[in-house]
Each structure stands twice: as structure tokens, then as C-alpha cells.
Amino acid sequence: MPELPEVETVRLGLNELILGKKIASIEVLSEKSMRSARSDVDAFAVGAVVKDIDRRGKLLILHLDNNYSILVHLRMTGQMVYVDQSTRFGAGHPNDSLIHSLPDSSTRIICTFDDGATLYFNDQRKFGYWMVVPTSQISEDAFVAKLGPEPLLPEFTASVFSERLNRRKGTNIKAAILDQTVLAGVGNIYADEALFSAKIHPSTLVANVAEEQREELHEAIVDVMNLSIQHGGSSDKNYVNAEGKRGSYLTFAQVFRREGQACVVCGDTIQKIRVAGRGTHICPTCQQLSIKRRTQK
DNA sequence: CACTTGACCTGTCCGC
DNA sequence: TGCGGACAGGTCAAGT
Numbered sequence: 001m002p003e004l005p006e007v008e009t010v011r012l013g014l015n016e017l018i019l020g021k022k023i024a025s026i027e028v029l030s031e032k033s034m035r036s037a038r039s040d041v042d043a044f045a046v047g048a049v050v051k052d053i054d055r056r057g058k059l060l061i062l063h064l065d066n067n068y069s070i071l072v073h074l075r076m077t078g079q080m081v082y083v084d085q086s087t088r089f090g091a092g093h094p095n096d097s098l099i100h101s102l103p104d105s106s107t108r109i110i111c112t113f114d115d116g117a118t119l120y121f122n123d124q125r126k127f128g129y130w131m132v133v134p135t136s137q138i139s140e141d142a143f144v145a146k147l148g149p150e151p152l153l154p155e156f157t158a159s160v161f162s163e164r165l166n167r168r169k170g171t172n173i174k175a176a177i178l179d180q181t182v183l184a185g186v187g188n189i190y191a192d193e194a195l196f197s198a199k200i201h202p203s204t205l206v207a208n209v210a211e212e213q214r215e216e217l218h219e220a221i222v223d224v225m226n227l228s229i230q231h232g233g234s235s236d237k238n239y240v241n242a243e244g245k246r247g248s249y250l251t252f253a254q255v256f257r258r259e260g261q262a263c264v265v266c267g268d269t270i271q272k273i274r275v276a277g278r279g280t281h282i283c284p285t286c287q288q289l290s291i292k293r294r295t296q297k
Numbered sequence: 298c299a300c301t302t303g304a305c306c307t308g309t310c311c312g313c
Numbered sequence: 314t315g316c317g318g319a320c321a322g323g324t325c326a327a328g329t
Contacts (some may be wrong), residue, residue: 001322032306058323075323077307106307125306127323143324170299180324188322237309237321277302278322302328311319 002074004058004151004185005228006239006247010080011055013242014062014119017082021113022049023064033108033123035131044068045132057147057184061138069138071131072121077106077238078128084117087243098244124238148183151221156183158218165206165214173209174202175276177221186221189234189256192281194220196255201287202275227252255281 002010026041028034034041048064055061060072060080072080083099102120103110109121109130121130138144148164149156164183168176174195177186186194195202197220200213209217228234233247236257240246250257254264259272259281268285 003323073323076321123306124308125321127306168299171301175300178323279320300329302326304326305324307321309320311317313316 001076001187001189001236002058002078002233002239003187003190004055005190005225005249006233006241007055007058007060007074007185008229009233009241009247010074011053011060014060014080014082015053017242018050018062018113018117018119019053020049020051021115021117023047023111024114025110025112027110027112028108029103029110030108030123030126032126033121033129035129036133040132044134045070056144057150057180058187059144059147063135067135069133069135071129071133071138071141071144073128073143074123075125075127075129077122077124079106079120079122079238079240079244080242081120081122081240081244082117082242083120083244084115098240102244146181148179148181151183151185151225156218156222158215161218161221162211162214165209169205169207171206172202172276173200173204173206173217174278174280176206177217178276178278183221185225188278188280189236189250189253190221190224190228191278192256193224193253196281196283196287197224199286199288201289202273202280202282204289255283257281 023046026045048066050062051065052063062070083102087099106122106124107120108123111119165176167182168179174191176182177191194217198216200217228249231247231249232241234249235246255270258270261270263270263283263286266285268283271282271284273280
């Protein structure tokens with residue numbers, strides 16, 4: 001499930017692979033994966049050159065040279081995989097590599113460039129999307145306009161984080177940090193990892209998270225995301241980078257998908273519970289419930 | 298208004 | 314082996 005570190009890894013990869021390339025065609029295999037009209041895709045994306053690649057939270061933004069941009073959201077199972085002659089047939093790619101079998105049954109959009117290279121948008125569950133929009137209107141997009149601050153920018157300070165949390169005083173801390181309007185980019189993996197690192201139980205009511213704990217959580221979110229980017233993100237099931245390769249962060253994860261294992265800090269057994277409607281991983285000893293918590297069903 | 302739950306999808310896994 | 318159902322989770326719409 002691509003969260004900020006995975007999307008950032010894809011962005012870094014695409015920056016090395018498709019900048020300056022001219023889009024020759026865009027084939028839409030699944031209508032709901034392309035939110036723009038066919039006529040807009042043809043008029044404003046086909047024929048344009050990829051100028052720059054940006055990211056806002058979990059949203060990938062391909063800036064074209066004609067003042068239009070392609071917004072790409074990977075949601076849960078989206079992949080952006082680049083293939084050209086050298087990667088398809090060249091050295092360094094094992095025979096079982098994903099790129100040798102593309103397109104496959106999950107391919108939803110095929111973008112070809114005028115040099116013969118191809119960018120595949122795969123999305124098993126069809127939750128993700130591409131959208132062609134005028135660059136000047138991105139900030140007015142309903143989703144973009146509501147996004148909270150970027151956690152990896154210097155202006156995202158502990159006090160900004162604390163203020164943002166106060167928008168959701170009545171809910172639990174996990175639901176609050178998953179809320180993209182509070183801050184942009186945290187998903188289920190990094191929510192669990194950051195809360196463990198900060199020793200906060202995910203069911204704790206936001207109003208009951210002390211200022212010092214908020215500072216610890218702020219630091220944990222930033223640290224866990226930076227560490228993940230260094231390791232190419234997390235590949236639970238579907239995620240791969242722009243070269244079709246998996247990320248290795250989950251080998252460093254301390255609680256996510258580690259239920260039944262011993263906590264690296266105290267040795268207690270990691271549990272999987274349900275918080276904010278999500279599978280949630282905690283160490284019951286390290287993450288004690290402080291005072292009252294948000295009641296859960 | 299604030300918050301929670303269900304829907305959207307499809308592949309996988311589990312129990313019978 | 315086959316089948317039904319639960320499950321995975323980012324976001325939005327609907328419900329409380």
C-alpha cells in the first residue's frame with residue numbers, strides 16, 4: 001500500500017527514467033482508472049513532454065511542458081513501472097522480474113513515449129487513478145486543496161503537528177494521523193510504526209496525548225518515513241518502484257505485520273488489534289493506554 | 298458539525 | 314478440490 005515513502009521512491013525513480021520524454025500514446029484499458037475524458041487525454045497529454053515530477057502527500061504529479069499535469073494516485077495497489085529496451089532485455093533484471101511480463105491482467109493504462117519506452121500503470125484493485133489537469137488548477141482540486149502539511153518539509157514542526165492534531169481532538173490518535181487533512185502521507189504502516197516508536201497506544205484519544213508525546217510522535221513520523229525512503233519503501237504485497245523492484249523497509253519494521261513476534265524493546269508479544277477500522281499492530285507493554293481512550297467496538 | 302462505518306475493487310487465504 | 318466468506322486499506326459518501 002503506497003504511502004508517502006513509496007510514492008517518493010517512485011517519484012525519484014521516474015525522475016531518472018522519463019524526464020524529457022515525449023508522450024506518444026496513452027492507452028486506457030480500464031475506464032475508471034482514467035478520470036479525465038479521452039478527448040482531454042488526447043488534447044493535453046499526448047504529444048507533451050514530461051518536464052518535472054512532483055509529489056504531494058501520496059499523490060504523484062507529472063508536470064508536462066504545456067502547462068498541464070497528470071495527477072496519479074496509487075491508492076492501495078497502484079504501480080508505475082517503466083520498461084524500455086535495455087530494462088526489458090538488458091542485464092540486471094532476473095527472469096522472473098515483473099517487467100518481463102508486462103502488460104499483465106492488472107495493467108490499466110499504458111503510456112508509450114516516442115523513443116519506444118513504456119510506462120505501465122498497474123492497479124489490481126482499480127482504486128487508483130490518473131487525471132489530466134491544467135497545472136494552475138491542481139491546488140483547486142478537491143483532494144489536493146484539503147491536504148495537510150508535508151511531513152518532510154522543515155515547516156512541519158512539532159508545534160504545527162500539535163495544532164493540526166487539535167482538528168481531531170475527539171477521535172483516537174491513529175485515526176487522526178491517518179487523516180490526510182491533518183498531515184499528508186501517513187498510511188497504515190507508518191502510523192503503526194510511528195506510534196510504536198513514540199510509545200503511544202493507537203486508541204488514545206487525541207485530547208489525551210500530552211504535548212511531550214506529540215513531540216515524540218512528530219519526530220517518529222519524520223524518522224520512520226526518512227528511514228523507509230532510504231530503503232526504497234515498504235513492499236507488503238503489491239508495491240514496486242518505477243523499475244518494478246520491491247522495497248525493503250518492512251525488514252526494519254518493528255510492529256507492522258509482526259503479530260506473534262517478540263517486541264524488540266521489551267520482549268512482549270506483538271498483537272494485532274483493530275483501531276480506526278484498520279488492522280493495527282502494537283506492543284501491549286510499550287504502548288500502554290494512558291488515561292481514557294476512545295472506545296472501540 | 299464531528300465522527301464512524303460502508304462502499305469501492307480484486308486476489309488471496311482460511312475453514313469446512 | 315471447491316466454495317463461501319473474511320480480509321487487505323486510501324479515500325469518499327453515507328449514516329449516526
